[in-house]
Amino acid sequence: MAATKSYVRFDWLMIFMYIALVAMGWINIYSASLSDAAKGFFDFDQIYGKQMIWIGLSIVIIIFVLAIESKFYERFASVIYIVSLVSLVGLFVFGKTIAGATSWYDFGGISIQPSEFVKATTALALAKYVSDIQTDMKDFTYQIGAFIILVLPAILIILQPDPGSALIYAAFVFPLYREGLHGVYLLLGLFTVMLFVSTLAFGAVWVAVGVVILAGILFYRNRKKRPNIIKYVLIVMGAIVFAFSVSYIFNNVFKQHHRDRFNIVLGKEVDARGIGYNTHQSEIAISNGGWLGKGWTQGTQTKGNFVPEQHTDYIFSTVGEEWGFVGSMIVVLLFVALITRIIFRAEKQKNQFGRVYGYSVAAILFFHFFVNIGMVTGIFPTVGIPLPFFSYGGSALWGFTILLFIFVKLDGANYHYA
């Protein structure tokens, strides 16, 4: 009897961590966007008021996602994926351009950014493809297949252009590696991301010089192992060709507003007062926090709006200033705990589909977390992507909510079968 009853146990730990992050996010958005014009907590003209609406709608979305039969996601993964790709393509016709990127649909005042949802649909499609009985990730043909699933949305997103969001697709290398992809691809993926970012940041010539020097050093250090010189030359050549094609596409194929968008994401444009202004202000804000922070809505850099984009990509600097080391650590630990929990649950999945999907969720969240906080604390170069559940924005919040709760549902179904 029990086996057929649709009794589902959700992983409440994950859900609580999600609620905690979203709530903390709103509290900090409130502080970062507070202005004299504000008329209380429920002023829906204000950014924090809108975020409250997005959070409210998230609850509706969660109920929907959890209500749908978990088999649905596996069965219709391909359809959902294709529909989502169409939504990306549709942008080129119907899209709205904000800050140089045509990433938005405008539904009567509410803007929807499809790329935030495509992460989830790509994860579903990839899970479906990899978990297919025939698929073997050690087989080159299937590697190509998986690669195409990832690269299609990435290319469509780069063309918007929104390189930051496209970069996230590199995260899928982790679930693939888990499923048997050779370790070299992991390094290759990392290497490609680095090449891509540094080409845009420093130019193809310097990257080529750097690659040659790096290869030379590696070759010299391994000389006793009689390294294959042809392999080295091929890799260096490949890297240089990649760098120059990125550079060529950037400079010759893209139009100026595309380039502007890249530069915004890479922190070249927003730096009205010189390279590193954002990061510098963000670091000052975080430093101001000390052990316990200045207290909610008391951050001086936050109040003075010194950190641009503080309610979106730089929201963590508010945490740092107003809640101090202790508050920042709570947020960092929550993310680490949530991602770890997802990986832990992914390993527990009875079917491969659930496991690949879970890994994809963990990898995507990790990438966002790592790149965003690395940027805000000034360890990494500026790449403008949001902090999941925290940053302001309906599409991002809904996208991450759907991404996570599909896994909560899949995971719950596992309990059910157990």
Place this chain on the structure above:
Amino acid sequence: MRKIVLIALVLISGVLFTARLFYLQVYDASGDSLSQNSAIKVMYDYPQRGYMFDRNGKLLVSNQPSYDVMVIPKDVKPLDTLEFCGLLKITKEEFKEILHKARVYSPRLPSVVLPQLNKADYASLSEKMYKYEGFYIQRRSLREYQVNHSANVMGYIAEVNNAIIDENPYYQMGELIGTAGVEKEYEDVLRGVKGVKYIQKDRFNRDIGPYKEGLYDTLPERGNDVQLTIDAALQKYGQELMIHKRGGIVAIEPSTGEILALITAPSYDPSLLVGRDRSKNFTKLWYDTIGKPLYDRVLMGEYPPGSPFKTLIALVGLHEQVVDTLDKFYCYRGFRYGNRLLGCHSHPTPLAMVGGIANSCNAYFCNVYKRIIDKYPTPQEGIDAWRSDLMSFGLGDFLGYDLPSGKKGNIPTSKYYNKIHDFPAHNWSSLATISNAIGQGEVLLTPMQMANFTAAIANRGYYYTPHIIKNIIGPDTIPQKFKEKHYTTVEQEDFKPVVEGMYQVYQRGTAHSIQIPGIEMCGKTGTAENFTKINGKRVQLTDHSIFIAFAPKDNPKIAIAVFVENGYWGSRWAGRIAGLMIEKYLKGEITRTDMEKYVLEGSLEAEYAKPYSGQPFSINH
């Protein structure tokens, strides 16, 4: 391996962020102070600076409001430039230039358009100010001098420089600090405590309200007023007497050490260093390297004391018991030693102590001096014993008075003579230093030190550290050190013959010509040789005219030292001026109007022009 890579990366990034956050927030929390926070503007509310009064309660300096016209360039709307320039009393071109500079400095921050308007200009401007958007008037407080003298006593205030800011965190760029005189010495008392307001700024540097609703803000505290020991009337009179002369007057009340007058000449009107022309005037005073009006001669000038120093030789002689009051010495138109002569003027001979002082006999004091030094087995010990006696009169070192400038003067040590005579290769004797006996040679005193030892003689053996502060109003106190007696090494009874000698100077000696009816004065004239360098050549100039005195003889009320550069003999200028000052102070009116006329009308400008004339010139006539 495949199961742990992602988890490992997650944990590593957690550790990495923990370390980074710890570094930023806990380890390197240098930016975490209100004043260094770029998002907080610190605004100061300046208190009124304390007033100064003279010993009789007459107001010397107060404050006046001053008005700066300010502009925030980005708020400026099109205006009737011609009318506005008319109100500001500047040309259209000047106005454009000022506005351009302000815009270059910052479009959002205030700049000064026209500093320190006077009240009249302010009145006419303030009515129309509403018409000129972006411009406003900022009120400041400036010094307002009620007197045109005593600039050297009161000193002045100026903007702090970088060295002061580094040294004392109280001060910020552009603030004012006392930089000379009482303004400097009693800066902490006069300035009060500025109030602080913390203002939250946004990234355009605009104010968006008080930080934490003013939790850390403080109110300004007004500075304390001070009462000075100087007598404004005496100070004013002394300054008038010194017109067209260079030098100074120091008058001290012997029973307290209070400085009654402290006059340096030439001086300047203190109001010159206030207001819009301050900088121009200061530059003018600063570059007057001949008259040196900013140089306080009575505190900074080290002069050979000349004959007044003989009173100290007599006192030290008595203390060292090398001479008796009645011992007489012959004067052979001077003091002969070896084949040399230290000359003297004509007077009766031989003379004992009272006569020696009254006639200022050089031979008498050379003999006494020689006996002092030769009392000891070696001239080195002799010089040092003599020196330590003199130092008990406040010579050869800073006196410790409460004004920020001063010199030690010079009472030479045995080490000094050893060095110039290349001892022990060459020996030297008391005769090598014989000029010291008559206040010439290596001995140098500031006029302040001369006034102080005169006060010590007036007190018959002690002095109070001279001071300019009579009362800090509020705490109603002055530093304890000004209430302590400093005893000289010379015993009280040894002062009797010296005081008598000084009385005879006035009665029938070198200063008999300045006698004033009803005033019992003890004095000593001085005529000091002095030299300058013209084109690297040592040239003798007309002697300095020096006079020290106290009065009345018993229970003295005033001790005075007057120094007139190149004034020739002591009673000619210094003696007359001292007499007039004493009479003015004791009686409040002048009976010797002939003497007053002589001094007020007399000028030494021709004398001072001589070394700069480029022509050969004669001296002492």
